[in-house]
Amino acid sequence: MYFHVDLDAFFASAEELDHPEYRGRPIIVGAAPGRRGVVSTCSYAARGFGVHSAMPINEAYRLCPQGVFLPVRMERYLGLSRQVFDTFNNFTPDVYGVSIDEAFLDMRGTEALFGPAPEAAKKLKAAVRERTGLTISVGVAENKLLAKLASAKSKPDGLLVVELGTETAFMDSLPLTKLWGAGEATQARLRALNVRSVRELRECTLDFLQASLGQASGLFLYQASRGIDPGIHSEDTPTRSRSTERTFEYDVSNAESLCSVLLEMSEELMFSLFKEELYARTVCVKIRYGDFSTVSARVTLDHTVASIKELYAVGERLFREKRLAEAPVRLLGLGLSGLRADKVEQGELFPQGDGRAERLERAVFGLKKSGRAELKIARTLKPPQGENDDD
DNA sequence: TCTGGGGTCCTAGGACCC
DNA sequence: TCTGGGGTCCTAGGACCC
Numbered sequence: 001m002y003f004h005v006d007l008d009a010f011f012a013s014a015e016e017l018d019h020p021e022y023r024g025r026p027i028i029v030g031a032a033p034g035r036r037g038v039v040s041t042c043s044y045a046a047r048g049f050g051v052h053s054a055m056p057i058n059e060a061y062r063l064c065p066q067g068v069f070l071p072v073r074m075e076r077y078l079g080l081s082r083q084v085f086d087t088f089n090n091f092t093p094d095v096y097g098v099s100i101d102e103a104f105l106d107m108r109g110t111e112a113l114f115g116p117a118p119e120a121a122k123k124l125k126a127a128v129r130e131r132t133g134l135t136i137s138v139g140v141a142e143n144k145l146l147a148k149l150a151s152a153k154s155k156p157d158g159l160l161v162v163e164l165g166t167e168t169a170f171m172d173s174l175p176l177t178k179l180w181g182a183g184e185a186t187q188a189r190l191r192a193l194n195v196r197s198v199r200e201l202r203e204c205t206l207d208f209l210q211a212s213l214g215q216a217s218g219l220f221l222y223q224a225s226r227g228i229d230p231g232i233h234s235e236d237t238p239t240r241s242r243s244t245e246r247t248f249e250y251d252v253s254n255a256e257s258l259c260s261v262l263l264e265m266s267e268e269l270m271f272s273l274f275k276e277e278l279y280a281r282t283v284c285v286k287i288r289y290g291d292f293s294t295v296s297a298r299v300t301l302d303h304t305v306a307s308i309k310e311l312y313a314v315g316e317r318l319f320r321e322k323r324l325a326e327a328p329v330r331l332l333g334l335g336l337s338g339l340r341a342d343k344v345e346q347g348e349l350f351p352q353g354d355g356r357a358e359r360l361e362r363a364v365f366g367l368k369k370s371g372r373a374e375l376k377i378a379r380t381l382k383p384p385q386g387e388n389d390d391d
Numbered sequence: 392t393c394t395g396g397g398g399t400c401c402t403a404g405g406a407c408c409c
Numbered sequence: 410t411c412t413g414g415g416g417t418c419c420t421a422g423g424a425c426c427c
Contacts, residue, residue: 098426
């Protein structure tokens with residue numbers, strides 16, 4: 001028996017908690033209106049105006065100019081999230097966090113302590129509310145897919161149990177558009193196939209779905225329509241990639257400026273790998289142009305990337321090879337994938353340097369971590385506020 | 392109103408090996 | 410004169426999720 005637990009409009013609720021004067025008003029957490037960015041989370045009052053997550057912030061402003069627009073305060077939300085997860089841990093040792101505001105709880109064997117599932121769920125809701133003042137929605141079912149869909153259906157401040165034997169009926173109660181894993185593209189393809197409900201989806205053969213939508217998607221939808229969990233969240237999967245990207249306030253054409261950003265991102269990524277003692281061989285650069293078209297280039301080395309210096313050199317090469325000359329760039333991203341816990345050394349045939357850069361950078365990282373000094377690569381320093389950088 | 396950032400997984404085609 | 414079959418690794422792009 002799984003619980004899926006989801007905090008209601010988490011970031012917006014957190015702001016409401018800290019600013020009681022905003023209670024009940026349309027709260028929109030995300031980018032600042034007038035700038036490039038999207039809505040991260042909005043309150044139910046804001047949803048009444050048609051605002052929703054991932055909507056461009058300027059569109060949200062147009063729909064709801066009277067809204068309370070607030071920036072994301074991730075530190076604060078992380079603190080609250082920890083308290084909520086602490087509470088989960090008082091109910092079961094088997095808590096699988098999916099994101100900052102969402103978790104699965106394996107509640108098998110807890111009946112003696114907390115009673116049957118509906119009672120346990122009520123106790124959990126009360127405990128979270130008492131500890132943090134936040135409301136959660138809980139879905140209870142025999143598998144994660146059903147539990148997840150149940151909590152979503154029950155929102156906000158909801159509780160929904162999918163009883164054994166009612167799985168198919170529950171699936172049929174959902175609009176096809178609410179099916180987890182079937183986004184905009186799949187919805188359009190299903191419409192083209194004349195499939196308009198979960199029931200109609202279930203009437204399709206596996207062969208038909210796989211021929212129409214691909215092996216994996218076909219099997220996924222075939223199982224999901226029957227209330228079978230295709231494996232929506234496997235436990236304990238190690239991190240496979242790390243990346244960072246920046247969307248610029250205005251498109252940037254100057255290659256030197258773009259390369260400075262690459263260097264900044266190289267530093268950020270390598271420090272994060274140093275910190276977690278991870279290694280990677282594959283470097284990926286992502287470029288989004290002013291027209292939103294997006295390309296990427298990647299390369300897998302025969303050894304793990306050792307230093308900021310090396311990551312930057314590889315990233316810059318990929319960038320210069322891939323970028324259309326002078327085309328304005330809206331977004332630049334850098335990533336590392338194939339993460340692993342062990343190092344792959346340089347081949348002996350073409351050794352690159354003697355590891356000096358790596359030793360230096362790890363020493364700098366050590367200083368930074370201990371709080372004894374903050375060292376930055378000069379080129380990544382920002383010019384002082386109010387001065388232009390013409391010279 | 393233009394469309395964030397950090398992830399995971401899948402697909403198709405090519406290179407290469409046996 | 411037409412060119413197998415299976416497997417692995419890699420790249421680029423896409424779909425999807427929170």
